[in-house]
Amino acid sequence: MKTTFKTALLGLTLLGMGTIANAQEVTYGLQVGSNYHMTSFANHSITDNNGKIGVSVAGFARIGNQLFFQPGIGGSLLRKGYTLDKNEKTLKFYQINLPLQVGYKLINQEDFNLRAMLGPQLNYDIKTVKSTAHTDYKKFSFDGRVGLGIDINRLTLDAYYSHGLSSVDKTLDAKNRTIGIMVGYKF
Numbered sequence: 001m002k003t004t005f006k007t008a009l010l011g012l013t014l015l016g017m018g019t020i021a022n023a024q025e026v027t028y029g030l031q032v033g034s035n036y037h038m039t040s041f042a043n044h045s046i047t048d049n050n051g052k053i054g055v056s057v058a059g060f061a062r063i064g065n066q067l068f069f070q071p072g073i074g075g076s077l078l079r080k081g082y083t084l085d086k087n088e089k090t091l092k093f094y095q096i097n098l099p100l101q102v103g104y105k106l107i108n109q110e111d112f113n114l115r116a117m118l119g120p121q122l123n124y125d126i127k128t129v130k131s132t133a134h135t136d137y138k139k140f141s142f143d144g145r146v147g148l149g150i151d152i153n154r155l156t157l158d159a160y161y162s163h164g165l166s167s168v169d170k171t172l173d174a175k176n177r178t179i180g181i182m183v184g185y186k187f
Contacts, residue, residue, distance in 0.1 A: 027062040029156060031184030037078040037093070040164070042173035045084055052079035052090075056180055058097070066108055070101045070117060078178065093137075098122040099145050113151040121145040121162055123176070135171050142166040143176055156184040 038051035058074025078093040101119035121143040147160030160182075164175030 025063070025065050027186050029060050029062070029184050029186040031058045031060065031074075031156065031158065031182040032056070033158075033180055033182035035076060035078060035178050035180035037080055038177045038179070039080050039082075039168075040175045040177050041082070046172065047083045050081040052081055054078045054092075056097075056182065058099075058182065058184075060184075062103075062186075066105050068103050068105070068115075070099075070103055070119075072099045072101075073097070074099075076178075078176075084172075092127075094126040096124045096126060098124075101145065101147070103149075111153050113149075115149040115151070117145075117147045117149065117160075119145060120165075135169050137169045137174075138167075140166075141168045141176055143178075151186065154186045156182070156186060158182045158184070 033056050035054045035056050036051050037054055054077040056074055056076040058072050060070055060072035063069045063071075074097045076093075076095045076097055078095060080089075080091045080093070082089055099119060099121040101117040103115050103117035105113050105115050107114040123141040123143060125137065125139050125141075142165050143162045144165055145160055145162045147158055149156060149158040158181070160178075160180050162176065162178040162180070164177060166175070168174050168176060
């Protein structure tokens, strides 16, 4: 099931890239915002699983008009708190994120757009995270990302949910889950 979902997500992104390849309209932008990181743990030794607020900055290119491809690159500080074997842990993840989204403008007017987006996101942890001697967080992870956005003239407001499709630590059986809100400016 997971492999099928990953393949479908990648196929949708490639289809969007191919469909939009001849598009002439390209918009660039910068965004900044906050995120709420809620790692999911299948390891039942984890208690007090608490998400924490972090920050994100990103740049993007939007290629196309009604149907568009939106690759981006950004940096995120994700924070997480949990208890393992009666020891409280507070972790920070410094990540580079590469979302590759296909989107559609549900409302497409000159000064106002309502957008929906879907696609994969690749993550790279800049700093190795160790919570115990037995954990080993991976440098690379793969998420599925879905979002809604509004453009008012040159200002943007995006809300997204990113769900981990790959485990970031096998010992804890941990996967990323992040909700974020970004505000930005289009050039």
